[in-house]
Amino acid sequence: MEATELLKRVRKIEIKTRGLSRNIFAGEYHSAFKGRGMAFSEVREYQFGDDIRNIDWNVTARYSHPFVKIFEEERELTVMLLIDVSGSNDFGTVGRLKRQLITEIAAILSFSAISNNDKIGVIFFSDRIEKFIPPKKGRTHTLRIIRELIEFKEESKKTDLPLALQYLTNAMKRHVTAFLISDFMDQNKGLEQAISIANNKHDVVALHIFDERETELPSIGMIKLKDAESGEYVWVDTSSSSVRKAYMYHWINSKKEMETLLKKTGIDYISISTREDYVKSLVALFKKREHKL
Numbered sequence: 001m002e003a004t005e006l007l008k009r010v011r012k013i014e015i016k017t018r019g020l021s022r023n024i025f026a027g028e029y030h031s032a033f034k035g036r037g038m039a040f041s042e043v044r045e046y047q048f049g050d051d052i053r054n055i056d057w058n059v060t061a062r063y064s065h066p067f068v069k070i071f072e073e074e075r076e077l078t079v080m081l082l083i084d085v086s087g088s089n090d091f092g093t094v095g096r097l098k099r100q101l102i103t104e105i106a107a108i109l110s111f112s113a114i115s116n117n118d119k120i121g122v123i124f125f126s127d128r129i130e131k132f133i134p135p136k137k138g139r140t141h142t143l144r145i146i147r148e149l150i151e152f153k154e155e156s157k158k159t160d161l162p163l164a165l166q167y168l169t170n171a172m173k174r175h176v177t178a179f180l181i182s183d184f185m186d187q188n189k190g191l192e193q194a195i196s197i198a199n200n201k202h203d204v205v206a207l208h209i210f211d212e213r214e215t216e217l218p219s220i221g222m223i224k225l226k227d228a229e230s231g232e233y234v235w236v237d238t239s240s241s242s243v244r245k246a247y248m249y250h251w252i253n254s255k256k257e258m259e260t261l262l263k264k265t266g267i268d269y270i271s272i273s274t275r276e277d278y279v280k281s282l283v284a285l286f287k288k289r290e291h292k293l
Contacts, residue, residue: 008201014107014146043067064141077118077177078135080202081106082164083149084182086126087157087228094275101209101274102181103149103279104226108282109179110142120145127158129167135176158185162194169198177203184208184258185229195265206269215251217244 007192043056046066059067083106089099106122113120114137121135122145131152133145161182168178178198184206198204217238226233237243262269269283272278 001109002119014143023138025109042070044070076174077113077116078174079113079118079120079231080111080135080168080176080178081109081120081122081145081174082168082178082180082182083122083124084126084159084161084164085124085130085152086159086185087152087154088159088183088185089209089226091214092274094211094212095139096274096287098209098211098274099182101272103146105272105278105282106149106179106181106211107142108160110145114138114142122148123167124148124152124154125160125164125167126154126156127160127163128156130154130156132171157231159229161186162190164202165191165194165198169194169201172202175202177205179205181207181209181275183210183214184254192261192265195261195267201268204267205289206267208258208269208271209274210271211274216248219244280286 008157017043029168043059044067046060046068050068054068054070056067056069064209083102084201085099089102090097092098109118117137119135119137120142122131122133124132131148133148159182161180161184165180168176172178195204218237218241221239222235224233259269268285268289270281272281
């Protein structure tokens with residue numbers, strides 16, 4: 001992609017998503033993703049009833065009478081975006097690809113994070129860790145993330161969700177809020193364990209991205225379909241009602257399995273179609289989390 005075209009696309013996404021972040025998501029994001037833990041603020045002289053475990057012995061020794069440490073809630077968050085860049089996201093039938101929807105949502109979350117003075121980082125993954133962008137603050141850093149989202153070229157078309165979650169668990173030593181953004185085409189046996197371990201250490205939120213054509217087939221006769229991840233082709237007779245039903249039931253069962261797994265592991269999640277208004281979906285998720293806190 002030419003540099004001028006890239007800059008235009010980055011700017012277009014920035015204008016749209018930054019405005020949404022500032023005008024719609026600012027309050028909901030702030031309430032839904034509170035900081036964890038307590039941070040040291042200052043010391044003051046000991047008062048009757050203070051917890052002796054908070055005594056600062058160094059300051060106490062210096063002034064020959066007791067001082068205690070004062071703590072306040074740690075507001076700053078570190079936010080990680082786990083972005084699925086596998087081949088199945090290069091699909092869309094209603095004006096945009098799943099990959100383009102992921103880019104906009106990731107941009108909104110990034111601007112929401114920096115508006116809240118949080119750090120934001122990204123893990124791009126397929127069936128390998130494609131790229132890791134360490135978390136930082138600031139508009140320049142967020143624009144870099146958007147540029148990467150637009151022009152990133154993956155090395156592999158396949159998916160390994162457990163690998164991405166294991167990498168998150170190992171790479172991030174301190175607690176983070178992690179958005180796992182994927183179409184969840186990969187639901188192998190190691191996923192439940194990987195999500196459980198990651199969510200015990202961090203705060204994991206799942207955003208399931210899908211296209212409505214993945215839920216049912218139109219009756220248009222024989223068509224040639226390609227598996228975007230394996231590259232294999234198959235002919236399908238869409239005029240057959242049994243074929244269309246099997247296709248639909250496969251989608252329904254796969255989605256139920258995913259939802260059951262996420263509920264079992266305690267993960268907050270939403271499903272977002274390429275056709276729908278993702279703003280409403282994200283606001284609903286934020287408000288749901290706010291009520292749980």
